[in-house]
Amino acid sequence: MKYFPYVLKHLRRNWIRTLSTIAGMALCIFLICTLQTVLDAIRQTTENANPSRLITRHAVSLVFNMPMAYKPRIQALPGVKAVATSNWFGGIYRDMKDFFPSFAVEAEDYFKIYPEYNIPPDHFRDYLQDMRGALVGRDVAEKYGFKIGDTFQMESMIPPYRVGRPFEFVVRGIYQGNTAGTNLGMMFFHFKYLYESIQGRRGVGNYAGAGTFNIEVTNPNQAAAVAKAIDANFENSDVQTKTESEGAFIAGFLAMTGNLVALLNGIGLAVAFTILLVTANTMSMAVRERRTEIAVLKTLGFSSTLVMSLVLTEAVALGVLGGGLGVLMAEGLVANLAKLPFMGLVLGQFPGLAVSPFVATLTFTIAVTLGITAGLIPALGAYRARITDMLRQA
Amino acid sequence: MAAVDVQKVRKIYRRDAQEIVVLDGIDLQVPDGEFVALMGPSGSGKTTLLNLIAGIDRPTSGTVLVGGTNVGQLSEGALAKWRSRNVGFIFQFYNLIPVLTAAENVELPLLLTKLSKSQRRERALTALKIVGLADRAKHYPRQLSGGQEQRVAIARAIVTDPAVLVADEPTGDLDARSAEDILNLLDTLNREFKKTIVMVTHDPRASSRAHVERHLEKGVLTNSTERREVTA
Numbered sequence: 001m002k003y004f005p006y007v008l009k010h011l012r013r014n015w016i017r018t019l020s021t022i023a024g025m026a027l028c029i030f031l032i033c034t035l036q037t038v039l040d041a042i043r044q045t046t047e048n049a050n051p052s053r054l055i056t057r058h059a060v061s062l063v064f065n066m067p068m069a070y071k072p073r074i075q076a077l078p079g080v081k082a083v084a085t086s087n088w089f090g091g092i093y094r095d096m097k098d099f100f101p102s103f104a105v106e107a108e109d110y111f112k113i114y115p116e117y118n119i120p121p122d123h124f125r126d127y128l129q130d131m132r133g134a135l136v137g138r139d140v141a142e143k144y145g146f147k148i149g150d151t152f153q154m155e156s157m158i159p160p161y162r163v164g165r166p167f168e169f170v171v172r173g174i175y176q177g178n179t180a181g182t183n184l185g186m187m188f189f190h191f192k193y194l195y196e197s198i199q200g201r202r203g204v205g206n207y208a209g210a211g212t213f214n215i216e217v218t219n220p221n222q223a224a225a226v227a228k229a230i231d232a233n234f235e236n237s238d239v240q241t242k243t244e245s246e247g248a249f250i251a252g253f254l255a256m257t258g259n260l261v262a263l264l265n266g267i268g269l270a271v272a273f274t275i276l277l278v279t280a281n282t283m284s285m286a287v288r289e290r291r292t293e294i295a296v297l298k299t300l301g302f303s304s305t306l307v308m309s310l311v312l313t314e315a316v317a318l319g320v321l322g323g324g325l326g327v328l329m330a331e332g333l334v335a336n337l338a339k340l341p342f343m344g345l346v347l348g349q350f351p352g353l354a355v356s357p358f359v360a361t362l363t364f365t366i367a368v369t370l371g372i373t374a375g376l377i378p379a380l381g382a383y384r385a386r387i388t389d390m391l392r393q394a
Numbered sequence: 395m396a397a398v399d400v401q402k403v404r405k406i407y408r409r410d411a412q413e414i415v416v417l418d419g420i421d422l423q424v425p426d427g428e429f430v431a432l433m434g435p436s437g438s439g440k441t442t443l444l445n446l447i448a449g450i451d452r453p454t455s456g457t458v459l460v461g462g463t464n465v466g467q468l469s470e471g472a473l474a475k476w477r478s479r480n481v482g483f484i485f486q487f488y489n490l491i492p493v494l495t496a497a498e499n500v501e502l503p504l505l506l507t508k509l510s511k512s513q514r515r516e517r518a519l520t521a522l523k524i525v526g527l528a529d530r531a532k533h534y535p536r537q538l539s540g541g542q543e544q545r546v547a548i549a550r551a552i553v554t555d556p557a558v559l560v561a562d563e564p565t566g567d568l569d570a571r572s573a574e575d576i577l578n579l580l581d582t583l584n585r586e587f588k589k590t591i592v593m594v595t596h597d598p599r600a601s602s603r604a605h606v607e608r609h610l611e612k613g614v615l616t617n618s619t620e621r622r623e624v625t626a
Contacts (some may be wrong), residue, residue, distance in 0.1 A: 002505055005453050009493040296489045299450055300503045302479020302552075385452040391485075 003306075007313045010286070018318070019310070021282045022253070025322020025367060026329060028159050028275035029386045032268040033330035033363040039264055042251075047245030048181050052220040053113060054176075056213040057249075059240035062088075065209025067238050073233060074213055079226040081218045085191050088209035089161060091154030100140050102187040103153060104194035104208075106137075113216040116182045123173030131193050133172035135186035147171065155334035160208075163197050216354050272366060279374035283315050287378040291293045294382050295390035308383035312375045319371020330363070331355045395462055397558055397590040398424035398447055403456030405442050405613075416442045418613040420456070424606075428556075429584045429591045431604035439609040440594040441562055447592055447625045448560045449477050461557055462623075476505045482512045482551030484561035488543040490550075496522060497531035507554070512527040521549035523577060524587075541572025548579060552589070559583065561593040565600050 011018045056074065058064040068085070075083045084106045091102040107128060111117055119127075121136060124147075127133040136146055140219055146152070153166035169189055195208040218224045227243035234241045244252065287294070297307055334355050405417040416439045424430050432440045444459050445451040449465040458465050468476055472529035477483075490499045500518040509517065522528045525545040535543055543576055544564060553560055560578055561580065583589045593604060601607050607619040 006494070006505075009498075013493045113538075197555065247556070261511075292489055296491070297502075299448070299477065299483050301474050301476075301506050303474040305471070388445055390410055 001341075003313070003315055005311060007310060007317060010290075010314055011317060012255045014286070015210065017285070021279055021318055022322045022325065024275050024392055025318060025370065026325035027157070028271045028370075029326025029363050029367045030325045030329040030333070031271050032366060033327055033355060033359060034269050034333055035264040036363060037330065037334050037353065037357045039261060040356055040359055041353050043319050044181065046247045046251050049245065049250060051245065052217050053225060053246040053248075054215040054217060054223055054230070054243050055249040056227075056230055056243040056244055057211070057217060057232075057242050059242045062211070064239075065211055066213070066241060068208075070234065070239075070241070071196060071210065071213060074215060074230055077226065077229055079217050079222050079229070080215055081336045082109050082113050082216040084113055085111060085210040085212075086214050086215045087191060087194060087208065088158070089154075089185070089194065091167065093154050094158055095150060098144070100137075100143075100185055100187060101183075102189070104191040106191050107188065110214065116177060116179045118176040118178045118182075119173050119352045123175075128170035128172055130172050131190060131196075132168055132170050134169035135173040135175055136171055137186050138176050138337050139184040140176055140187055141171070143185075144242065146171045146174070148174065161194065161198060167197065176326070213316055213377040249324070258363075272370060276370050276374055278341050279315065279318060279370060280377065282318070283311070283375045285376040286314065287311055287382055291385070291390045294385060298385075298387045304383045311379040311382045312372065315371045315375020315379070316368060317371070318374075319368040322371075323367025326367060327355065329383065339362070395426075396423040396459075397426045397428070397461060398422065398592060399457075399459040400443070400447070400457050401457040401459070403443075403446060403453045403458060404552050405439070405446065405451070406454045414519060416613050417446075417453070420613070420615055422615060424590060427588050427590055428606060429580070429604045430593070431601035431607045432592065432594045432610060433596070433601050433607055434610035439613040443610065444560050444562055444592060445583070447558070448481050448483050449473050453549075465581050475506075478503055479554060479560060480556050482554070482559045483535075483558040484544070484551050484559065484564045486548055486563040486566040488535070488540075488547040488567075490543055490546055492535050492565060495532050495534055496527060496538065496546045496549075499535070499546055500553050501526065501608065517553055518549070521553040522546070524552065524583075525549045539572070540568050541575055544572070544576050545569060545579060548576070548583075552587070557590060559589050559591045560580060563595055564593065565595065565597055573597070573600065 018066075039331060044339065055108075056066070058066055065087070071085060074080060088105040089102040089104050092099060107124075107139075108343050110286055111124070117135075123135070127135055140146065144152075148171055150171045151168060152171070155166040169187075175184070191208070198208055215226075215230070215236075217223050227245070230243040231241050246305075247345050294307055297310075298304065334353060337353060400420055400422040402414065403417055403420045407414045407416055420439075420443060422443070428475045429502060432438050442451065446453055447460060447566045448463075449458075449460065449468070452466050461479070463476060465473060465476065480508050486614070490496075491502065494502070497515065500521050501514050504514040504517060506513075519528060519531060522531055525548050527542060527549065529536060530542060530546075535546070540545065544567075548564075559580075564580070565576050568576060576614050577600055580591055591604075593600065595601050602621065605621055607621065608619070
């Protein structure tokens with residue numbers, strides 16, 4: 001510990017180089033920490049998926065709807081307990097920055113399948129009785145100050161749902177979560193309202209099909225067989241279906257952007273490798289320009305091991321400072337991700353998105369490891385260097 | 395017992411296949427409290443001999459005894475520890491650490507001891523007082539003149555109270571007046587603090603301050619000039 005001020009003084013010696021290395025390290029850790037947080041959120045979301053729930057969608061793409069007539073045919077299949085229609089509305093409230101996910105659902109069936117949404121009975125009753133009724137999550141209500149009875153308007157970003165005027169909604173219920181991780185940042189309204197609003201519109205898409213059928217099976221162990229049976233049922237239809245578990249559906253939805261996990265990990269790895277080279281270069285320069293000082297320290301009686309430790313400590317200090325700063329920056333960004341335009345639309349859907357202690361520890365450890373690795377070769381050089389050689393080369 | 399006893403020392407450097415004999419069978423005894431100047435032309439082996447005495451290099455053959463310890467036989471770790479306690483080294487170009495103040499530079503060897511921070515600081519200030527620079531304790535090397543830097547370097551060399559001081563051309567980078575101050579200081583350390591001093595120099599004025607001058611020529615001690623009695 002008594003050597004630490006000595007190490008810090010050396011770090012301050014070429015402060016521009018030290019600060020730029022710390023900034024580079026912080027940026028690297030910030031990026032890795034943020035990416036890992038997103039990956040962690042994706043992993044948690046898929047892991048938390050209910051195994052007794054299936055999602056059926058258009059076999060070609062989520063973009064296309066399915067005929068409403070499919071619902072009773074699915075309901076009639078053995079092993080199916082309940083079916084509800086759900087459509088992504090993509091409504092914009094006020095402005096893009098105020099976006100929150102909105103779904104048109106068949107409430108009576110939908111909320112039986114999703115018991116994690118805790119809706120007070122009187123709110124639910126009022127909601128069912130009002131065609132324009134909306135159920136908003138607690139987070140949405142708090143963020144926009146919605147109270148029961150408030151009215152607000154939204155316009156969909158999906159062309160077939162744009163009816164020339166905004167949809168008007170009345171807040172009839174505010175839901176909470178029955179389980180940890182329930183997304184309280186969404187809004188639900190009646191599928192019937194959507195259906196009737198666009199029914200009879202001239203042109204293409206003048207009826208609302210089903211975006212997805214959300215299905216509850218009687219036995220989770222037979223979910224795969226039921227999924228197969230559903231798809232087989234529509235195999236020879238014009239609109240074929242793709243049914244998968246809730247977890248697979250979420251993973252597949254996210255994978256629409258490509259192999260997201262590999263991409264994010266790849267970016268993190270490339271950045272980490274780059275910063276390793278930068279830090280190693282910094283440490284090599286720092287040691288090279290201090291050859292005489294290292295010789296002096298050894299002459300004064302500092303052992304080779306101690307000199308090596310001092311160089312390594314310096315490298316680790318860069319890692320600790322850069323890593324700590326990077327994690328703090330990531331925490332700051334992640335806390336505000338949902339507020340970001342565009343990116344926030346996607347990332348805001350992960351409930352409770354935050355840098356977990358695991359990710360913070362992991363990325364901080366990466367920073368320290370990068371520091372140690374970068375300092376290792378210069379430190380070994382300092383360890384091996386002979387006093388007379390270094391004094392001669394000075 | 396001599397403070398320094400060099401017996402039949404040879405030092406050979408190897409450059410590829412070529413062997414360069416730098417010291418060839420040197421015998422040198424320096425009694426306790428003596429001030430010896432090693433003189434000779436460049437490449438004669440003065441600095442190499444000084445490095446062997448200071449324990450920062452090892453002889454190819456022969457024995458180097460300093461304070462009774464055969465420094466050539468110590469392991470790297472033991473030799474480092476031995477240096478920290480028994481020898482103070484004064485360089486030609488001072489070699490102070492630029493990011494440390496004068497007091498911190500002087501304190502540096504004390505980091506290897508078990509002294510507390512306040513004890514270390516107290517000792518460093520005492521050493522700076524001895525060299526007449528107590529008022530410059532908080533100054534950085536760049537804020538000091540060459541002569542002052544060398545005095546700080548001397549304070550660093552004596553702060554652990556070693557019995558032997560080795561100096562490699564301590565006045566080589568200084569103007570005449572500063573050189574005189576440094577030589578006076580070395581003289582004081584020898585007379586009042588009973589330090590045994592081995593000094594390499596080209597400067598006849600510097601060597602004239604030593605009790606004994608030893609001349610090296612092509613790795614061999616040629617002649618000796620005794621100037622005055624040892625004060626120990």
